Amino acid sequence: MSTVDKQLEGVKATIDDVVPRRISISDVTYEGPELVIYTRDPAEFAADTELVRQLASTLRKRITVRPDPSVLTRPGDAERVIRDVVPDDAGVTDIEFDRETGEVRIEARDPGAVIGRGGETRREITAAVGWTPEVVRSAPIESSTVDNVRSFLGQEREERRTILERVGRQIHREPMSDDEWVRITSLGCCREVGRAAFVISTPNTRILVDCGEKPGANGETPYLDVPEALGSGASTIDAVVLTHAHLDHAALVPLLYERGYDGPIYCTEPTRDLLGLLTLDYIDSANADGRTPPYDSEMVREAIKHTITLEYGDVTDIAPDVKLTLHNAGHVLGSSVVHFHVGEGLYNVAFSGDIHYSDTRLLDGAVNQFPRVETLVLESTYGGRNDYQTDQNDSERKLKQVVRDTADRGGTVLVPTEAVGRAQEVMLVLAEAMREGEIPDLPIYLDGMVWEATAVHTTYPEFLRDDMADRIFDADENPFLSDQFHAFDGDDAERESIAGGDPAIVSPRPGCSPGARSDRGSNTSAPIPTRRSPSSITRRRGRRAGASRTGSERLRRATAAARRSTCRCASRPSTASRATPTGRASRTSSTR
Numbered sequence: 001m002s003t004v005d006k007q008l009e010g011v012k013a014t015i016d017d018v019v020p021r022r023i024s025i026s027d028v029t030y031e032g033p034e035l036v037i038y039t040r041d042p043a044e045f046a047a048d049t050e051l052v053r054q055l056a057s058t059l060r061k062r063i064t065v066r067p068d069p070s071v072l073t074r075p076g077d078a079e080r081v082i083r084d085v086v087p088d089d090a091g092v093t094d095i096e097f098d099r100e101t102g103e104v105r106i107e108a109r110d111p112g113a114v115i116g117r118g119g120e121t122r123r124e125i126t127a128a129v130g131w132t133p134e135v136v137r138s139a140p141i142e143s144s145t146v147d148n149v150r151s152f153l154g155q156e157r158e159e160r161r162t163i164l165e166r167v168g169r170q171i172h173r174e175p176m177s178d179d180e181w182v183r184i185t186s187l188g189c190c191r192e193v194g195r196a197a198f199v200i201s202t203p204n205t206r207i208l209v210d211c212g213e214k215p216g217a218n219g220e221t222p223y224l225d226v227p228e229a230l231g232s233g234a235s236t237i238d239a240v241v242l243t244h245a246h247l248d249h250a251a252l253v254p255l256l257y258e259r260g261y262d263g264p265i266y267c268t269e270p271t272r273d274l275l276g277l278l279t280l281d282y283i284d285s286a287n288a289d290g291r292t293p294p295y296d297s298e299m300v301r302e303a304i305k306h307t308i309t310l311e312y313g314d315v316t317d318i319a320p321d322v323k324l325t326l327h328n329a330g331h332v333l334g335s336s337v338v339h340f341h342v343g344e345g346l347y348n349v350a351f352s353g354d355i356h357y358s359d360t361r362l363l364d365g366a367v368n369q370f371p372r373v374e375t376l377v378l379e380s381t382y383g384g385r386n387d388y389q390t391d392q393n394d395s396e397r398k399l400k401q402v403v404r405d406t407a408d409r410g411g412t413v414l415v416p417t418e419a420v421g422r423a424q425e426v427m428l429v430l431a432e433a434m435r436e437g438e439i440p441d442l443p444i445y446l447d448g449m450v451w452e453a454t455a456v457h458t459t460y461p462e463f464l465r466d467d468m469a470d471r472i473f474d475a476d477e478n479p480f481l482s483d484q485f486h487a488f489d490g491d492d493a494e495r496e497s498i499a500g501g502d503p504a505i506v507s508p509r510p511g512c513s514p515g516a517r518s519d520r521g522s523n524t525s526a527p528i529p530t531r532r533s534p535s536s537i538t539r540r541r542g543r544r545a546g547a548s549r550t551g552s553e554r555l556r557r558a559t560a561a562a563r564r565s566t567c568r569c570a571s572r573p574s575t576a577s578r579a580t581p582t583g584r585a586s587r588t589s590s591t592r
């Protein structure tokens, strides 16, 4: 019997001691960092609210309780029961069953009404159908990326469970060495901008933090072949931790799977979805530019399949001697300062990733309080001798002035911004300025990538500032549903009509602006080029989430939307196909 199996036997014995005899336990297993307990009495388990807490504190592990598959009501019948139990004013928009986890995901406009007072309605659902409800708020703007990633993970659930069990055994293996040291190796991003990648090593463990591209440098990857990284074999890396989904930190994560890595990626849920969006677009952009992409869409799917998402503040075992906690970095949606607690916690290392200290319109400022940090690895892109942070009010004032001056001359304002993060901040500034009458009311045309990234933002309001999340769920207040916003794609005729049309503001993909490919390339305080040749334009109004969707309908719409989101710079011919995380939807795409 392996040491992990022996350890699990001990865990089972403890669970038998703690759990009352009337609740039957059918299996106990590690799945990724979690200890999963399967029970034939999920309702009784759910009713005893203290039981899981007691188990977690006795076993000192993250515990998930799942119903044994034998007690689950058939999904069709279960859906009828759930719709009956949940009050109508909850506004349920979608119900999906995940046989792998025994969870039923209930999307509703008012999640509180599905959960009920003190969790009463949720417990009633479990008691009636056996499934464990996961209740989420319906996003006000549908994201094809999020739909795609979730349906892909659903399709791959059996393989994913195999992966998670393997990762779980790796995490809970016995340490091989009693030595105590920690070493950090830089694989890029020192004395240069871009290709962020570090390895943190202990005598038992190797963890890669980020794997980014070097903007503008064709083919330069981080130094992955050094002995601390892939040079000793891909299997020597225990885990990849991703701070955030910007190309200079994340673009080459799928390359690791091309190079034989087969382990987990830890990040937040929005970072996972944005990673899919950005890396597929990265492949498309390389193909459109006549470059060979360093990996294909299959590797993006591998990366998504191996991702384990964590919430801010969760303390998670990711190796026998390392725990990981992610904290808000304030930089972009889902961005994290990653904190490693090594050994018994006497040595702690934090990697900042890109950080933003003060609150922005979208996000709270970075967390900078930790119980302990012995080593801090700090991003310093804007930390050069002559660098300074422009005043936000000053930058916004200049932006509005440029818009006014350009509109007066009958021109079109081109605002090339990073699709994730800065574009949404600029959208908020422009929408507010129009509402306040500070700039003229002009249509704002958004690249499909920008619109899709915006939709991902509205899917994860819990990662935004509270006041922004509140506004997003008020249909009259949601700033991203402002009538001025129109998404465009690669239709040349519509590009022409915008180019020759009335004054407008256009936010093309950042590739249109040399040097703006990474988040650090564009800056709203810089003069904004004004020209009359914007990218192609197709009006695509904000799609508001509504009626429930079947799986195939969802997939069809997601694929169509993903294709629509393909946009090219003005001079580039449009491409009609686009890779999606669900390979099944687009095996004919040109990215292979």
Ligand SMILES: [Zn+2]
Binding pocket: 244, 246, 249, 331, 354, 519
């Ligand atoms: Zn960044």
